Structure formats: C-alpha cells, structure tokens
Amino acid sequence: MTEFGKALASTATPIPGLVVWELPVHGDSRGWFKENWQREKMTAAGLPDFGPVQNNISFNDAVGTTRGIHAEPWDKWVSVATGRIFGAWVDLREGPTFGAVFTTEIDPSRAIFVPRGVGNAYQTLEPDTAYVYLVNDHWSPNASYTFLNLADETAAIEWPIALDDVEISEKDLAHPRLADVTPMAPRKTLVVGAAGQLGRALRGEFGEAGDVEYATRTELDLTAPGLSTARRWRDYGTIVNAAAYTAVDRAETPEGRRDAWAANVTAVSALARIAEAHGITLVHVSSDYVFDGTSDVPYTEDSPIAPLGVYGQTKAAADAVVATVPRHYILRTSWVVGEGGNFVRTMASLAERGIDPSVVDDQVGRLTFTTDIARAVRHLLTTDAEYGVYNVTGEGAPGTWAQVARRVFELTGNDPARVKPVSTDEYFASAQNPVAPRPRNSILDLAKLAATGFVPTDGDAALEAYLTAAKAPEA
Structure with missing residues (x-):
C-alpha cells in the first residue's frame, strides 16, 4: 500500500550503483500526487544526473505478470504509477559483483535507479499495475543487451508467486542461466x-x-x-x-x-x-x-x-x-x-x-x-x-x-x-x-x-x- 508523507531519501543496495529511493507522495480525498522525476531535488540528494531521453510505461492487467531479466546499455529510473510490483535486479556487468542479486517491492512511493548493465525484472502484485521507467538512451536494435533466465538457480530469486503459475513470455523462458551469460562490458x-x-x-x-x-x-x-x-x-x-x-x-x-x-x-x-x-x-x-x-x-x-x-x-x-x-x-x-x-x-x-x-x-x-x-x-x-x-x-x-x-x-x-x-x-x-x-x-x-x-x-x-x-x- 502506498505510503504518504515520506521524505525524499535514498538507500544503497549490495549492487554498486543500484539505489532505492523513497518518494514523497501527497494524498487527500481526491487521490494523490508525487514528483516522479525532479532533476534539481534528486541530483542534489545524490542521484546521478543521468539525462533521461525517453519515458516508457508497461501496463499489466493481471497479478503475477512477470517480465525480465533484461540488462540494457543505459541507465533507468524505475517507478510505479499505479499498483505494486516485486522487483528483482541482478548485476550482469563485468566485475567482482557479477551475479549479485537485490529484491524489493516498489509502489508509487518508491523508485529505484538501475545503472547500465544491471538486469531488471519484476512481478506484479496487484491488478492494473503501471510500471514506469525513464531511460537515458533511445532504444536501438544495434545496442548490446544481456539477459538472464528468471528461474536461474544461482541467482535463486524468491518470487512471491511461483513462476509455473504466472504469465511469462517465450523469450524470457529461453534466456540463459548465469553460467552462460555474456557479461555486459563497461562503456x-x-x-x-x-x-x-x-x-x-x-x-x-x-x-x-x-x-x-x-x-x-x-x-x-x-x-x-x-x-x-x-x-x-x-x-x-x-x-x-x-x-x-x-x-x-x-x-x-x-x-x-x-x-x-x-x-x-x-x-x-x-x-x-x-x-x-x-x-x-x-x-x-x-x-x-x-x-x-x-x-x-x-x-x-x-x-x-x-x-x-x-x-x-x-x-x-x-x-x-x-x-x-x-x-x-x-x-x-x-x-x-x-x-x-x-x-x-x-x-x-x-x-x-x-x-x-x-x-x-x-x-x-x-x-x-x-x-x-x-x-x-x-x-x-x-x-x-x-x-x-x-x-x-x-x-x-x-x-x-x-x-x-x-x-x-x-x-x-x-x-x-x-x-x-x-x-x-x-x-x-x-x-x-x-x-x-x-x-x-x-x-x-x-x-x-x-x-x-x-x-x-x-x-x-x-x-x-x-x-x-x-x-x-x-x-
């Protein structure tokens, strides 16, 4: 359930650069309002000035819809407009933290900054969930992407709803296990x-x-x-x-x-x-x-x-x-x-x-x-x-x-x-x-x-x- 009245604050995670943000949400009898992205305040609070150029929304009808694990060659600011998700992030970059996992729930009062090369996945916990993300590059078919199987045994993500019981695309089901993943090279x-x-x-x-x-x-x-x-x-x-x-x-x-x-x-x-x-x-x-x-x-x-x-x-x-x-x-x-x-x-x-x-x-x-x-x-x-x-x-x-x-x-x-x-x-x-x-x-x-x-x-x-x-x- 969305928490109102929080102050803008950040919490580091075990994955370098992956940072959870608490967002102030203001509500009354009419509904609620939040500043989902406010460059001046957020960069002053420590968020990288990552220069978003595209805003995407993924709408999900049913509880349990599961997407990921995708690592793209750009940074992302992920939040939720309506509903609630369980999010999972896996470091798929070259380096000592390759394979590190972090999970948390995201509702309209929370967001997360996902650096380039960190795999992103989520599972909806409420119907009619709108998953929103800003990215700092335009999608390109020539870009290099890295993927991990949602059921990878090494990452061992504890999904709230069993993967056998949810909607998953054929592409996501076919992604490799961690041992077969090609790590994303640095910029x-x-x-x-x-x-x-x-x-x-x-x-x-x-x-x-x-x-x-x-x-x-x-x-x-x-x-x-x-x-x-x-x-x-x-x-x-x-x-x-x-x-x-x-x-x-x-x-x-x-x-x-x-x-x-x-x-x-x-x-x-x-x-x-x-x-x-x-x-x-x-x-x-x-x-x-x-x-x-x-x-x-x-x-x-x-x-x-x-x-x-x-x-x-x-x-x-x-x-x-x-x-x-x-x-x-x-x-x-x-x-x-x-x-x-x-x-x-x-x-x-x-x-x-x-x-x-x-x-x-x-x-x-x-x-x-x-x-x-x-x-x-x-x-x-x-x-x-x-x-x-x-x-x-x-x-x-x-x-x-x-x-x-x-x-x-x-x-x-x-x-x-x-x-x-x-x-x-x-x-x-x-x-x-x-x-x-x-x-x-x-x-x-x-x-x-x-x-x-x-x-x-x-x-x-x-x-x-x-x-x-x-x-x-x-x-």
Whole structure:
C-alpha cells in the first residue's frame, strides 16, 4: 500500500550503483500526487544526473505478470504509477559483483535507479499495475543487451508467486542461466590522437583492454561532418583527446593559424558536443601557453588566462569549450617530453655530435613526461576525482631551458659547460620566420592534483630514466 508523507531519501543496495529511493507522495480525498522525476531535488540528494531521453510505461492487467531479466546499455529510473510490483535486479556487468542479486517491492512511493548493465525484472502484485521507467538512451536494435533466465538457480530469486503459475513470455523462458551469460562490458574509452607522443603514452598506460579503443586522425577525422554518427557514442564512457596542433611558431603564419584553430578548437568543439549529448567524460590536455608568463608565482588552475600567441589562444579557447561539458577533465601541462622528437632528445643528440648549443635561460618551468600525463589521466578517471581543471607536470625544483640542457649533457656524460645560455630575444634575433611569444614563467602549481592522491614523478629522476631508456638497445 502506498505510503504518504515520506521524505525524499535514498538507500544503497549490495549492487554498486543500484539505489532505492523513497518518494514523497501527497494524498487527500481526491487521490494523490508525487514528483516522479525532479532533476534539481534528486541530483542534489545524490542521484546521478543521468539525462533521461525517453519515458516508457508497461501496463499489466493481471497479478503475477512477470517480465525480465533484461540488462540494457543505459541507465533507468524505475517507478510505479499505479499498483505494486516485486522487483528483482541482478548485476550482469563485468566485475567482482557479477551475479549479485537485490529484491524489493516498489509502489508509487518508491523508485529505484538501475545503472547500465544491471538486469531488471519484476512481478506484479496487484491488478492494473503501471510500471514506469525513464531511460537515458533511445532504444536501438544495434545496442548490446544481456539477459538472464528468471528461474536461474544461482541467482535463486524468491518470487512471491511461483513462476509455473504466472504469465511469462517465450523469450524470457529461453534466456540463459548465469553460467552462460555474456557479461555486459563497461562503456568504452576512446583515445583520439593515438599516433602522437601522448597517444602512445596513453596506449602504454591503458594497454589493449577490450574496452579501450585508439584512433588516429586518418581513422577518425574530428572535423569531418559525419563525426556525430561515426560511432555509437552512447557505448562510450570516456573520450581522451590527445590530438593537438603544437607547432607554436608555424601557428603564427596564415596557414598555420587556420590549421591550429581547426585542430585545437573546431575539432575539440565537435568532441564537446558529442560528450555533452551522450553523457561522456571528456579528458582534454591543455598548455601553460594559456598564460602570459608574467606572474612571479606558480600558476594555479584558477589563475586568469592571457595567451600571448595563436597557439595559446587556441588552447585557451578549447579550455573554455571543454569546460561547458558537464563531465570534463582539463589537464594543463608544460614542456612536454615523450616518444619522438623533443627538446631532450635534441640536446642529447647535439651533445653526442659535439655541437655546443645556445639555449634560452630566461624561461622557467618544469618538464612533463607523457607517461606522467597518461598516469594522471587514469588516476583522475579511476578515482572519480571532481571534474575540472588540473595542473600536471613533473615535480621538483623548476629550471630554465638552459639548465635542462646542461642536465641532459651531464647525464649523457658530456660537459654541461658546453651549453651557452642566452635570452629569448637573443635566441630569436636572427629568425627569418614568425616566432611565437613564449611565457617566461611556465611553473604550474600542483597542489590540486596532489590533493586527489596523485604523486607526480620527480622531474630530474624522470629525465635520468628517460635518457637511460633512450640509450638502451632495442630488444
């Protein structure tokens, strides 16, 4: 019987993410009223903001009508408009709680949030029962579904009315036992820009798991008009954007400016629209170039942005776009080093070839190794850290480019005095092509990331390990 006057409250169940909700129902001589779905109140009380797009009603004439056990690739908010049900839920997702069971009764004063991949079934306990559910994706014949037999002996659901005595569809009778069920895989992670330095580091961090996909520009053009239908995006939980235009000097040319805005803003805007539309977490990598470098203290995530050149302007614009996505992480980095061509490899090569370089000595920052960025990406995702902006660099004392170069010479067994320090203005005085302005202070404050439990790698130790690995013979 419907209970009136309850306060909105939630109760967790043994199945992760499956939560029972008590709903306030107000009644008088005319009948009753309830707010079956009230986004503002319910999300404030802890319900995931799951973004329902479809409302379905299943009307059942007779007591004992039994439906299920179906697990769909979307979330559901289940309630009852009239009548009463016995509900049964079985975790059919990959993981340690696969096969876990929860049962309870649902009437108009109760509801339950059913996460993607949890099997849902019910049996009517009163005639003329209307079973109502909101879902956050449109039904599709191409979606992946998982089913379990209502009479499975392992789940051992204690149905109030014996299954032999109730109405069950032929399809439900034919569903497999738990031992034969294919668990529902988690929503996938897509890494775009997989061929770049960061993309390769992300592949090393996430590996070749079945729920992680990697795409190069040729495999997925982010500026193509068909991007919105290039994937079944609802199957993805995370997009990591490792693609970027990073030729900071070439970005100052007319052609480079167009290319930089296309790759760093237009493409990112397309990803942001997809992420927002499908509830996807968007991870984006930004840069110290969003700052003008005039600060005399390290930049925090909240420091005002003031990019000096085209590259920095495109990265700042992309940050603003990504920040509109409800689920987003923006990782700001500086002086990135990874596989392929970079400053450290260049200095090591000059040292070994006997060339004495002139290196700027009035820009200060820390190196950021792509392995640390990839590790930070995984950390933020797996710890469910608060969405927002995080600075990610190596840890330790900051230095200038000239100091880094000297350390590279030293670690490769060469005389660091061979590195000649010069000012930025001196270094670029004879440049024939446009030169992008550089921030003189690129030091990023790491306190916010550290508060999540992430421990950045010491920059000098990472540099030594990087050079050691670079010299090691290939297996």
